Amino acid sequence: MEMHEIDFLIIGATKSATTWLQQSLQQDPNIFMPDPELHYFSRYYDRGDEWYLSNFEQKKKQCLAGEKSNSYMDTPEAAERIKQKLPRALLIAQLRNPVDRAYSDYCMLYRRAEVSRDIAQYLDPRRGAGGRFLNGGLYFQQLQSYLDRFPAEQLLVLLYEDMKVDAGIQLDRVRKFLKAADDLPVRPLEKKVKDKSEPIINPTLRRLLRPLKPVVAPFRKNAGFRKLRSLTASEVEYAPLSRDLRERMTDYYAAEIEKLGAIVGKDLNGWLRNQGARLQ
Numbered sequence: 001m002e003m004h005e006i007d008f009l010i011i012g013a014t015k016s017a018t019t020w021l022q023q024s025l026q027q028d029p030n031i032f033m034p035d036p037e038l039h040y041f042s043r044y045y046d047r048g049d050e051w052y053l054s055n056f057e058q059k060k061k062q063c064l065a066g067e068k069s070n071s072y073m074d075t076p077e078a079a080e081r082i083k084q085k086l087p088r089a090l091l092i093a094q095l096r097n098p099v100d101r102a103y104s105d106y107c108m109l110y111r112r113a114e115v116s117r118d119i120a121q122y123l124d125p126r127r128g129a130g131g132r133f134l135n136g137g138l139y140f141q142q143l144q145s146y147l148d149r150f151p152a153e154q155l156l157v158l159l160y161e162d163m164k165v166d167a168g169i170q171l172d173r174v175r176k177f178l179k180a181a182d183d184l185p186v187r188p189l190e191k192k193v194k195d196k197s198e199p200i201i202n203p204t205l206r207r208l209l210r211p212l213k214p215v216v217a218p219f220r221k222n223a224g225f226r227k228l229r230s231l232t233a234s235e236v237e238y239a240p241l242s243r244d245l246r247e248r249m250t251d252y253y254a255a256e257i258e259k260l261g262a263i264v265g266k267d268l269n270g271w272l273r274n275q276g277a278r279l280q
Helices: 018-025 045-054 078-085 098-111 119-123 139-147 160-165 167-178 203-219 223-232 243-264
Strands: 008-012 064-068 090-095 155-159
Touching: 008 018, 018 064, 018 090, 018 167, 090 139, 090 160, 090 167, 098 119, 098 243, 119 243, 139 155, 139 243, 155 160, 155 167, 160 167
Parallel strands: 008 064, 008 090, 090 155
Antiparallel strands: none
């Protein structure tokens, strides 16, 4: 397989239902996507093209080939690397109200016991600006890097909020953009891919048990282990996103949202009015 046979990339954004989009596309027998996020053009570029292409070895000849790596949105070097290697690739960005996206990202890392309950430390622009959570929503800057290098017709920008209204229409837009064969109906994935309300082991306990992770890894699929985990798991209690903090975050993103709406031709005033999708 050659680099020019990679037809499309889903470039982000994180916590914007891109895994849902990937798994929905994977139901199409005419589309091949490897399961893991490869992060080749962002984190693992030193592994070389041969490693990258090895992930597509199971692709059938007539299939469209693509991959999803959310880090391509917020890694500055990714756009130029993709331009050099895949200048004709179609690019898909699915974006979410940046305030909701940042909070969802925080909740994910809290579940993993990688952040504390001091939510303002990460999401308040007065303290967390420049960090992962707030930077992840600077969509105008991120997409401008691609539009500086690719024709606008090679970039499809979708909204998470539109997917929540009608997932079928969203998936149809993507398949039309990819010029995917429409001889077989493809339904969007109905089950939520990642559910933050799913019971887990308390994050504090997980942090304490982290040194034992390599030891218990071989037993994770064991019935006894799963039973023990179910007994210790519970629904996580997340730090709430207060009205004041949401307003500060919206103010932080306001200029960025205004410019983004202009370049993608979408009305994003709902984001500015704090009327994003219900937190997921």
